[in-house]
Amino acid sequence: MSKTPSAREALQRLRDGNLRFANNCRQADKLLTHQQRAALAVQQTPCAIVIGCSDSRVPAEIVFDQGLGDLFVIRVAGNIVAPSQVGSVEFAVSRYHTRLVVVLGHSCCGAVTATIETLLDGGGSESCNIDSIVRRVKPAVEGFLDTELRHDRDALHRAAVRANVRASADHLRHGSAIIESLIERDGLLVVGAEYALETGLVDFFDGVPTD
Numbered sequence: 001m002s003k004t005p006s007a008r009e010a011l012q013r014l015r016d017g018n019l020r021f022a023n024n025c026r027q028a029d030k031l032l033t034h035q036q037r038a039a040l041a042v043q044q045t046p047c048a049i050v051i052g053c054s055d056s057r058v059p060a061e062i063v064f065d066q067g068l069g070d071l072f073v074i075r076v077a078g079n080i081v082a083p084s085q086v087g088s089v090e091f092a093v094s095r096y097h098t099r100l101v102v103v104l105g106h107s108c109c110g111a112v113t114a115t116i117e118t119l120l121d122g123g124g125s126e127s128c129n130i131d132s133i134v135r136r137v138k139p140a141v142e143g144f145l146d147t148e149l150r151h152d153r154d155a156l157h158r159a160a161v162r163a164n165v166r167a168s169a170d171h172l173r174h175g176s177a178i179i180e181s182l183i184e185r186d187g188l189l190v191v192g193a194e195y196a197l198e199t200g201l202v203d204f205f206d207g208v209p210t211d
Helices: 007-022 033-040 083-095 110-121 130-142 153-174 177-185
Strands: 048-052 071-075 100-106 190-196 204-208
Touching: 007 048, 007 100, 007 190, 048 110, 048 177, 071 083, 071 190, 083 153, 083 177, 100 153, 100 177, 100 204, 110 130, 110 153, 130 177, 153 177, 153 190
Parallel strands: 048 071, 048 100, 100 190
Antiparallel strands: 190 204
């Protein structure tokens, strides 16, 4: 099995893969040999952990042109970070030594739309479980309600998607002693990104090294 790459190496790998995907030049659609499948049955070394939305249009392995065993993917509506998501990241960074975590939001996110509708139109879901998702997205929307964006729902949605990604990434950076320690001492990187349904491109915009 290959060695787990550094955070920067993994980030470049995802960027390169996303460009292939957006340009319809995917490489990951290939059959595994019996030896490769047997090796994956014994051990995995995912290059990155992706917390993404459950939206059917945003499958991380395809968006980043990665294959079986390449990504440790956690999907939940609104790419929110609750205790189970934090625990899943802790599990992967501790057991597999993966050093890149990507919180992946996307344009036209239904969970963000539902939250905006709840705050601006009133009412709520008949399900307490759906409400639990909306409650976690709310802070990303509420910060814009006293601005001009309140009167432009499309612009409000775009801003809220990114604010929600930042909130989830920040929660991971500061809501877990395990993750915080690995960030400080072992090169773990938590970044935020947005996938554009319209273009197929991923924009890494939060927590990305500039040097």
